Amino acid sequence: MARRYGGNPAAVIILIAADIAALILILWILFALLDANRANDLVDWVHHSANWLSGWSRNLFTPDNDKWRTVLNYGLPAVVYLLIGHAIAGRVNRA
Template sequence: MARRYGGNPAAALILIAADIAALILVLWILFFVFDANRANDLVDWVHHAANWLATWSRDLFTPDNAKWRTVLNYGLPAVVYLAVAQAFAGRVNR
């Protein structure tokens, strides 16, 4: 882990922010797929945060299965945030 965040502190902050965003999105996917109690405050907070993070992709895919729709529409931004952060952090480190 030290190697991933090593180097320029600005690059480390970019990677950490992307990791946190991806974690929130993946948590929402897991909560949705495994039918977590939506009345729970943590589940509600993660849902709202994931909705904000995935605003641009929430209705990009529209399969009939709600679980697949959630995996696709919230998983894509998680992957994009990680990939863009990795590229951007690499440029900052140079």
């Protein structure tokens, strides 16, 4: 795995954390778009985790359509975590 991510253990940890954060946010977007059962424990955990991860961007966008609101308000943090995480890991890897 370290070879896939570049070798530096610190960079690998940063990349994995960014990827997991983005994955949780993307999972919540999919669950919301597919009307997943919110009483399910997995769906509930992903929802709470996604809310925590996107706390800084919550209600940044307020379109009338609930599904678009979810895509925008959870998609933006997913992209930000990926971009920043990968940028920082690249910097750490070069150091």
